[in-house]
Amino acid sequence: MPITRADVQKIAELARLELTAEETELFTEQLSSIIQHIEKLSEVDTEAVPPMSHCNDVEGDPEYAKREDTVTPSLGQKLALENAPDSGDGYFKVPRVIGG
Amino acid sequence: MDLKTTTISSLQKQLAAGEVKAVDVCRAALDRVERLGDLNAFITINADSTLARAEQIDEAIERGEQLPPLSGLVIAVKDNMATKGIRTTAGSKILFNYKPPYTATAIQRLEEAGALVIGKTNCDEFAMGSSTENSAYGAVKNPWDRTRVPGGSSGGSAVAVATGMAMAALGSDTGGSIRQPASLCGVIGLKPTYGRVSRFGLIAFGSSLDQIGPFANCVEDAALILRIISGRDPQDSTSSDSPVDDYVRLINTDIRGLRVGVPREYYSDGLDSEVKDSVEAALHKMEGMGAEIIDINLPHTQYAVPVYYLIATAEASANLARYDGVRYGFRAEDATTLKEMYSRTRDLGFGAEVKRRIMLGTYALSAGYYDQYYGKAQQVRSLIQRDFETAFSQCDVIATPTAPTPAFKLNEKTSDPLEMYLSDIYTITANLAGIPGLSMPCGVTSVGLPIGIQLLGKHFDEAKLLRAAHNLERGLGFSSRPL
Numbered sequence: 001m002p003i004t005r006a007d008v009q010k011i012a013e014l015a016r017l018e019l020t021a022e023e024t025e026l027f028t029e030q031l032s033s034i035i036q037h038i039e040k041l042s043e044v045d046t047e048a049v050p051p052m053s054h055c056n057d058v059e060g061d062p063e064y065a066k067r068e069d070t071v072t073p074s075l076g077q078k079l080a081l082e083n084a085p086d087s088g089d090g091y092f093k094v095p096r097v098i099g100g
Numbered sequence: 101m102d103l104k105t106t107t108i109s110s111l112q113k114q115l116a117a118g119e120v121k122a123v124d125v126c127r128a129a130l131d132r133v134e135r136l137g138d139l140n141a142f143i144t145i146n147a148d149s150t151l152a153r154a155e156q157i158d159e160a161i162e163r164g165e166q167l168p169p170l171s172g173l174v175i176a177v178k179d180n181m182a183t184k185g186i187r188t189t190a191g192s193k194i195l196f197n198y199k200p201p202y203t204a205t206a207i208q209r210l211e212e213a214g215a216l217v218i219g220k221t222n223c224d225e226f227a228m229g230s231s232t233e234n235s236a237y238g239a240v241k242n243p244w245d246r247t248r249v250p251g252g253s254s255g256g257s258a259v260a261v262a263t264g265m266a267m268a269a270l271g272s273d274t275g276g277s278i279r280q281p282a283s284l285c286g287v288i289g290l291k292p293t294y295g296r297v298s299r300f301g302l303i304a305f306g307s308s309l310d311q312i313g314p315f316a317n318c319v320e321d322a323a324l325i326l327r328i329i330s331g332r333d334p335q336d337s338t339s340s341d342s343p344v345d346d347y348v349r350l351i352n353t354d355i356r357g358l359r360v361g362v363p364r365e366y367y368s369d370g371l372d373s374e375v376k377d378s379v380e381a382a383l384h385k386m387e388g389m390g391a392e393i394i395d396i397n398l399p400h401t402q403y404a405v406p407v408y409y410l411i412a413t414a415e416a417s418a419n420l421a422r423y424d425g426v427r428y429g430f431r432a433e434d435a436t437t438l439k440e441m442y443s444r445t446r447d448l449g450f451g452a453e454v455k456r457r458i459m460l461g462t463y464a465l466s467a468g469y470y471d472q473y474y475g476k477a478q479q480v481r482s483l484i485q486r487d488f489e490t491a492f493s494q495c496d497v498i499a500t501p502t503a504p505t506p507a508f509k510l511n512e513k514t515s516d517p518l519e520m521y522l523s524d525i526y527t528i529t530a531n532l533a534g535i536p537g538l539s540m541p542c543g544v545t546s547v548g549l550p551i552g553i554q555l556l557g558k559h560f561d562e563a564k565l566l567r568a569a570h571n572l573e574r575g576l577g578f579s580s581r582p583l
Contacts, residue, residue, distance in 0.1 A: 014462050018444050023447075031460060033518055044479075050482055096437070
């Protein structure tokens with residue numbers, strides 16, 4: 001199924017990417033050809049095949065990823081803000097969200 | 101001092117005997133980095149603090165202290181692993197000024213064992229690529245032929261080790277990003293079993309596929325580094341508590357009776373004839389050393405590329421949602437609303453390949469397509485894993501070419517993303533199945549480019565993989581080098 005310009009614009013909106021007109025054009029063509037290659041999967045019979053989402057064979061071990069619920073120091077406000085493009089008064093600063 | 105031919109164990113002896121100083125090792129590395137700057141292997145060099153740490157090691161030796169096992173090992177680290185206070189870009193403009201507040205567990209373990217991190221190596225942006233041409237910091241060149249790519253995405257790490265800019269390096273491998281550049285640059289590259297090495301501090305690409313592993317000039321060094329970086333880490337819930345073997349001791353056993361599986365699906369169309377001949381000669385060598393060569397089948401191999409490019413991009417689209425210009429890195433100016441700031445930051449901050457993959461992954465996960473694409477890919481992934489389970493009931497290791505061709509030309513595949521994806525065809529299955537894989541040099545082409553053979557093993561059976569590789573390494577006696 002070919003991907004249209006409108007599909008690409010919708011996906012870009014979902015992915016929060018403000019694509020240029022040239023990028024939209026290029027991705028329409030490239031994603032169509034990639035999707036066409038991917039369609040090959042439809043020929044595989046997967047009736048009754050379970051999906052595999054990870055490689056850890058820990059299904060039978062519910063304790064595997066558990067740990068004691070202990071309080072440990074966190075990053076802290078100063079370090080957390082150190083890489084921020086804009087911050088002030090201990091907060092991340094962003095363009096106005098409501099009103100204005 | 102030639103870092104290319106110095107092994108970690110020989111360095112330890114020389115340091116202990118006072119024949120060489122850690123500072124000299126560092127200077128030799130820095131000298132190579134400077135002299136071969138045109139290869140563009142590094143994004144950030146950590147000269148002053150590395151030299152200072154080397155001096156501390158030399159002082160400890162003079163005081164007669166017992167040295168940890170990797171003392172003075174000059175190591176390079178791919179720039180998608182966090183290093184506290186040292187810029188970590190993941191090859192992206194969007195992290196151009198990011199200084200992590202913590203260090204990745206694998207790097208921390210190396211440093212605790214005495215290793216010196218000389219710098220951060222260039223890579224494809226967010227490890228997405230097979231040629232290291234997708235870096236916001238410029239392409240990396242192959243030291244065997246500067247008009248060719250080093251492979252990717254860990255191209256800078258492979259080049260650093262191939263040229264003696266470092267004795268060893270860390271890379272990350274999501275679909276072949278350690279093994280394929282190792283093959284194209286003529287060094288050893290190991291992707292451990294999923295969960296063997298903590299991913300804490302590794303900038304996430306495809307979380308169910310990503311794994312950190314070493315590059316080295318000999319199998320013994322790779323084995324030694326693996327032992328140090330492996331093991332359970334409370335910071336990564338997918339890291340395994342499966343026991344870590346004494347790999348270095350175990351590699352010395354011979355390979356008589358070892359069953360080596362050869363999947364015919366990996367020797368078909370698109371495989372370069374010189375690569376095929378060289379890999380087959382290596383198989384013959386193993387047979388001569390007492391290994392048993394067995395024909396096996398991995399029938400779902402042809403579906404691995406589509407499965408991979410759905411799963412990896414779906415995971416990437418989620419993992420890369422965090423780059424929004426709020427907490428770190430680049431932010432687009434003059435946006436008036438929050439949404440505009442997000443979208444513009446991401447369009448200007450990400451390169452073309454990263455955007456393409458975010459788009460593909462978002463599409464695969466979007467309403468109406470989830471079952472058809474992502475769900476289907478997860479099911480076929482199960483079948484690929486079952487192929488390996490069946491194969492490993494008949495053999496101990498599997499041998500294949502690492503890549504279908506030797507190093508290709510710069511810009512040869514950049515205009516056709518699908519063509520680039522197909523260069524990972526032999527390596528991505530190991531990530532999908534979670535098994536360990538290693539690439540090692542097995543010959544050179546008529547124009548002098550290295551060829552790699554890939555060995556795959558069972559989950560957590562790195563010992564057997566490294567043992568097979570170590571024996572083959574001795575049998576082949578590969579000693580060609582670039583520059």
